[in-house]
Amino acid sequence: MNKDSYEAMLAEVQAFHDKHDFKNTGGEEMAYRIALMAEELGEISACVTKGKSTQELAEEVADLFILLMGTAIAQDFDLKQAFWAKMEKIMKRESKMINGRIRVSEFRD
Numbered sequence: 001m002n003k004d005s006y007e008a009m010l011a012e013v014q015a016f017h018d019k020h021d022f023k024n025t026g027g028e029e030m031a032y033r034i035a036l037m038a039e040e041l042g043e044i045s046a047c048v049t050k051g052k053s054t055q056e057l058a059e060e061v062a063d064l065f066i067l068l069m070g071t072a073i074a075q076d077f078d079l080k081q082a083f084w085a086k087m088e089k090i091m092k093r094e095s096k097m098i099n100g101r102i103r104v105s106e107f108r109d
């Protein structure tokens, strides 16, 4: 398996879950996982507000990415399939400049 493939990365996250038996120890409960993801998002935010290095930012983004992949394991959905389905949708969306920043959305209203 290509070490950089999604499948290899997912297998490693699965091994991490198995190592600590997340399935039977609360590690796959969604409310807890959401709190952990919010915690990592806060750490990403702190990298920006505290002017931390790109390397530190990358580590915190990786923490969140691992949690996202683990959430796909916990909830038994195919994140790779969901990624491509969503990319196909958003690539077709329009963008608007709002308060000086670009926003890509469906702009329903």
Ligand SMILES: [Mg+2]
Pocket (backbone or CB within 6 Å): 040, 043, 059, 060, 063
């Ligand atoms: Mg972190």
